[in-house]
Amino acid sequence: MVGPCTSGQTRYPRYFSRAAGPYLWDLEGKRYVDLNLGYGPVVLGHADGRVTEAVLCELRNGNCIAPLWSRRQSELTDLLVSVVPGAEMAYLLKTGSDATSTAVRLSRIFTGRSKVIRWGYNGWHDWAAGIPAGVPEATRSDTLLFDYSDLGTLRDAFARHPGQVACVLMMPFGDETAPEGHLQKIRDIAHEHGALFVLDEMRSGFRLGLSGAQGLLGVQADVSTFSKAMANGHPISAVVGRADVLSALARTRISSTFYADPAPMAAALTTIRVLRDTDALERIRKAGSAFQDGLSALVDRHRVPARVVGYPPMPFLQFTHPDPVIRERMSTAFAAGAAQRGVLLHPSHQWFLSAAHTSEDVEFALDGCDRALAALEPVLATRPA
Numbered sequence: 388m389v390g391p392c393t394s395g396q397t398r399y400p401r402y403f404s405r406a407a408g409p410y411l412w413d414l415e416g417k418r419y420v421d422l423n424l425g426y427g428p429v430v431l432g433h434a435d436g437r438v439t440e441a442v443l444c445e446l447r448n449g450n451c452i453a454p455l456w457s458r459r460q461s462e463l464t465d466l467l468v469s470v471v472p473g474a475e476m477a478y479l480l481k482t483g484s485d486a487t488s489t490a491v492r493l494s495r496i497f498t499g500r501s502k503v504i505r506w507g508y509n510g511w512h513d514w515a516a517g518i519p520a521g522v523p524e525a526t527r528s529d530t531l532l533f534d535y536s537d538l539g540t541l542r543d544a545f546a547r548h549p550g551q552v553a554c555v556l557m558m559p560f561g562d563e564t565a566p567e568g569h570l571q572k573i574r575d576i577a578h579e580h581g582a583l584f585v586l587d588e589m590r591s592g593f594r595l596g597l598s599g600a601q602g603l604l605g606v607q608a609d610v611s612t613f614s615k616a617m618a619n620g621h622p623i624s625a626v627v628g629r630a631d632v633l634s635a636l637a638r639t640r641i642s643s644t645f646y647a648d649p650a651p652m653a654a655a656l657t658t659i660r661v662l663r664d665t666d667a668l669e670r671i672r673k674a675g676s677a678f679q680d681g682l683s684a685l686v687d688r689h690r691v692p693a694r695v696v697g698y699p700p701m702p703f704l705q706f707t708h709p710d711p712v713i714r715e716r717m718s719t720a721f722a723a724g725a726a727q728r729g730v731l732l733h734p735s736h737q738w739f740l741s742a743a744h745t746s747e748d749v750e751f752a753l754d755g756c757d758r759a760l761a762a763l764e765p766v767l768a769t770r771p772a
């Protein structure tokens with residue numbers, strides 16, 4: 388049986404025993420070069436000593452201090468405001484879903500409107516649920532989806548609900564890179580209709596660059612949301628943006644018992660400062676480019692129907708076989724084949740590089756991909772049942 392998600396026999400590890408730098412070890416002690424990186428939070432490398440030290444320091448000093456706040460809170464909100472384009476205020480929470488849901492609540496208060504137009508994965512809460520089960524129809528009808536590559540669908544959504552849309556909330560891109568000027572066009576359409584433009588930078592933030600997709604692509608959101616790479620794997624998220632919008636926090640109550648914990652704030656302060664003050668992001672970009680170039684050459688050599696996509700810090704291999712069943716079989720067989728050779732690559736979620744991945748790790752990962760691609764021939768020869 389092939390595939391990471393199958394029960395019973397699997398060629399993909401399910402449990403880990405330890406992770407350090409770019410590596411992860413399974414229960415049998417087998418080492419893997421990790422390109423999943425926890426779905427993106429690990430940006431400096433697993434268990435980075437600087438981040439761990441900062442966290443331990445807070446834990447030793449007492450971490451559960453609500454309703455009081457630690458100095459780490461204002462240090463971190465100041466730091467976020469200093470690096471996110473156009474940001475004037477920041478508010479700290481725990482998860483990515485917390486942050487996007489807060490952005491929606493604030494947009495609704497600020498505009499006095501209730502509908503949200505969204506794109507991409509934005510979290511699990513009712514307004515963003517990708518699967519309707521358990522979500523009341525009234526909630527579902529307030530969230531509209533649009534097609535990233537067809538802005539006519541965005542204009543249609545506005546036309547169908549004039550004066551009712553609070554915000555357009557979206558990931559800046561999916562597996563592929565964003566077309567030139569695309570986000571600016573979306574921002575302009577949102578503003579034309581009196582809605583806010585909210586960018587969900589959960590994956591792109593503190594990974595594409597210090598100022599995220601906004602800095603790289605030259606677009607400024609009214610509000611943006613961050614988590615994942617901002618704290619190298621520690622649980623914290625942030626809503627960042629215009630002061631007039633974030634001031635709406637005073638007109639609602641968004642709080643949770645553990646929001647005040649200083650330990651993840653210390654993790655974020657250390658991570659962001661390392662990203663700001665060292666060449667970590669440049670090394671990630673170079674490692675990602677080398678991986679993408681090497682993988683593209685392998686795909687050509689093995690004549691596999693696939694293409695390497697994405698920005699270098701978050702690449703992915705899209706299988707392009709016209710038959711969706713074979714396509715799916717190829718991606719699961721490829722991920723399982725790479726795992727057998729000590730390389731962890733998710734079959735259906737974009738991958739990530741960290742500052743801890745050396746050129747030797749990239750070579751090792753490419754060697755694993757080489758063998759996994761070579762082993763795909765029998766999959767290509769099969770026909771769906």
Ligand SMILES: Cc1ncc(COP(=O)(O)O)c(C=O)c1O
Nearest residue numbers: 482483484508509510558589590
């Ligand atoms: C783009 C994006 N937005 C929101 C979320 C939700 O974050 P969390 O899983 O921390 O709730 C994720 C998580 O994968 C994400 O990738």
